[in-house]
Amino acid sequence: MTLPERYFGQTVLSWRIHAMIFLAALTCGCTSVEPWQRGTLAKEQMAPNPHPLQNVLRTHVQNSREAASGGDVAAGGGCGCY
């Protein structure tokens, strides 16, 4: 197992797939929503992080008990040595 293989093999291949999903999401056929039609979207329950206070600490503990992280709120540091 050499380093470049790990770097450019499997990982990048699957990343292409993800990049495609990402771009697809970007360019999806969305209907136009005028500013005055965005009342529902502005409701508190529609906020992407509706419980921001608890999520910070909850995610910190989560990240120190699981290997995967990323794409989520995380604390700036900590050994997580426990």
Next chain:
Amino acid sequence: MVVAVTEHLGEYLGLEPSTGKTSLTCLTMAAMALPGLMMQPVCAGEGDSVSFVREHYSEGKRDIGGFNSKFQPIRVDSILGNINFSLDGELKGVVTLTQDTWSGATPVATAPVSAHGNRETASHTHVMTGASMDTSGHIHDDEEGDMAAPIAHAISGASPYLYSALKLDAQYRPLMTNSEGKVVGGVDTHLVHTLSSASPEVRQQWDLTISRQLKGAKVNAGGGFSNERDFSSLFGNVSGSWDFNRKLTTLSAGLSYAHNKTVALLDHDLVPHVYEPYMLTYERRGDDTYNRSHASSQLALGKRAPTLTGERDDWGVNVGATQILNQSALLETTLSFTHSLGYQSNPYKAVEVAFIDPLKQKGQAGGNSTANYTYDAELVAILEQRPDLRNQGSLNLKYIQHIAATDAALHLGYRYFQDTWSIRSHTWDAEWIQPLSKTWSLTPRLRYYSQTQADFYTAYLTTNQGLYNTVTDPAKGAIYIDTRNTTNGIRYYEDATGTLAPPQDTNPSSRKFGQAVVGAHGRAVINQNTGAAVSDQATVDALKQDTLPFDRTMLPAYYSSDQRLSGFGTLTAGVALTKNLGNGANLELSYDQIRHAGNLKMGGGGEGRYADFDAYVFNLGLNIDLDETRRRHRVSSQNDHSDPHHAHPQSHALPAPAGVQLDHLLANRGDMMVSYRFMGTQLDGNINYHGNPSSDYALINHACYGHPCYVRPTNMTMSMYMLDIMYAPTDWLTLMVMPQFVGMNMDMRLLDESPRNGGMDAIGMAITHAENRHTTSGLGDTEFHGLINLLRLDNAELHLGLGLSAPTAAVDVKMRPMMGNDMGFYEYGMQLGSGTWDFKPSLTMTGQTTYLAWGAQISHTKRLEDQNDSGYTLGDQFQSTLWSSRALNRTFSASLRGVYSEQGAINGAFNNTHVPISTGDYPQNTGGHLVDVGLGLAATINSGAFAGTAWSLEWLEPVADRPQGYQLERKGTLVFNWGIHL
């Protein structure tokens, strides 16, 4: 902060800021922060706000192979405080302080059940019988070092048991053995974690982020640091977001960097069991670069224990997009990538290796000829080794759909994660946010997480070599070294061609043959470096066959048994409740139950049941919207002007000094106030007795009452963080609830001429350990008060306070066991509360003229129980205080205060193991009479960003302390208080 996307959506909608709060700012923040890199986006609102959060995480007991572990499972107590503020219209800042305390027992390694790694301390004296201890026996023969004793001790009786023996069948499967190492059954492949307790670990993190709003874009820059005893991290990030497509689309990107440093004093309970420190300390042959692929870590000899240092750099990038799909749905995607290079191992985790020495197997000279098994293995723990490089990538998708029927919102999230350690993970989560009324909202939620194991994860390793192997040259035979000097590089061998002499005598000094000095086999001994025969008998007598530690290249390049790198799944179900308290205050409560199990892994094949555990998280958060408070404050000020007789005395009264509690009632029914108070007390300098400094001699002989004192405290800090929530159901009664978080640090030193300075028993270990700072922290006692107005005049008022303090704090904080010794409780002063229900009455009178305010208060603390769960009670307390404040201008005022307090000594004593070595371990050295003079400064802000808030600071200087017994001198107390009328 990370990236704000459609932050100003609210503006587009023409909504009031308060309605649009918790807006889409958090959307990408939440989605795009990278672990260990990004700032904590606490985005309670777009406007100015203050938040407090408290969380408790607790794991259930694990199955440790039928042994009843006395260890507490892992617990985490966290608090978070956060301020969002505007610097001007476009520039905003967020400051966050996070503190968490980890405690409990954690797995240090994994071993077959037959290794009996968690057996109880009392029943292990014969543990090593039959184990091939002689492979490394020469370590113990070396009596030169003072370290020989700890090893011998460790092997006979420390906890946890990482050093053991295994009997294997022909397929290298472990056989069931009893605690004496005898095979008593068939193949038993069950595994178990070896648990070790750890001292509480406190981590503090500070974050600051500044963001600037530009036209159609936003830029952020932030940084901070995180600190704990053995790990520090410094981090920074920049990010931006841009709106497109009439703000239907927002793109964002961020870059972050973190530098992490580990300086871990290897665990004193682990050092004697883990091979590398052994080798380094006793053999001095170890390569001190611990990770071989990259010079990121070093294992160095410390004064008492080996220290493992390592550094790591993390770089993170992310890009994201948020798309409004239609009037009731939006989609968010984020791609993140993290590159980490450097030391990534966990300094406290070890991997068990079963060494099968070919020379010591059945049929070999060193083997057991009647064995009822195939292989005899020595089980030794070595420090884990992870690659220095780790690249991680993740893709996040979040879809949010409004459900018109019930006005709820459905949040669906998915994350794919992959790294170069071959870990792949999938996470799905769903939340149903259901508003129940204008102020209540209920959110049931589910989360499923699954990960594959890292390619170097292994429960334990097996290798076909001895831990130590004798060195033999094909031509010269056995190679010898001089035990008097093993590091001079000289090797010897016996001259196989020389004359064989018959052994004449077992006494080495007379073992001579002719003129030549000969070795044990009667042959001449040759110095390999010079080629000359050795003519000095003393050298020959000092020779022994050279041994080398095992060959690392026969092990995999990387190995770790850290459970977090194994294959498993977690299922989390929880519920969150949100209540808008009105006046801009929001309360959040949540509870989640977590199941962590190998068989929950997607597709099966996860780690065995031994690694399963349950856990729960409880979370309580309070957010105060300062914009809302400000708006109300403006309204109320206007009302005041229009109606001068409408009484709002409190909003214009000069605030009491910061250290005075329970000083005022809220003026009007329905009023609410929230305050945050920090109180820090410092003690250092002399230990006084009857007002005179005590010499070390006096402390040794008198301060520990019939026992010698061995060490003394040199420095102690006590910190208390208190939240004070006040509510007035009527105008003559104010109810208060005051939860607290407390933390204590104490440094000690050995007394000059102390009768002991260490040793292997509990007292000796405690003395040795006193070199390390003692730290405790956690939830304090929770107080409830009712203030009842007795008299209200134009310029004075009198009120009675009736309070109850609930024993929510721990009074059983213990030191972790050391070398198998139960170390018992920490000092009385390091316990976090009283442990008893306490009655706290008070009487307060305050008065005010135009520029001057004054007050007087007496208060009492009466313990309502005879003893707490740990067997003692704190003494009752009485306090009186008198103060006066003067307005300096419309905003500021200064105060002068006198405080007299009287505290009784502790009654009773610890009812369980306690190892007294210091003045703080004796109840006789508690209580006394204290007099302080306080100088304070206070500010009441009536306009601007912080309108409606009061700030005060007070320094209390001890002027005439008369403590009982021998106590460390008080240096002073700093009190900071911040309050806001809602």
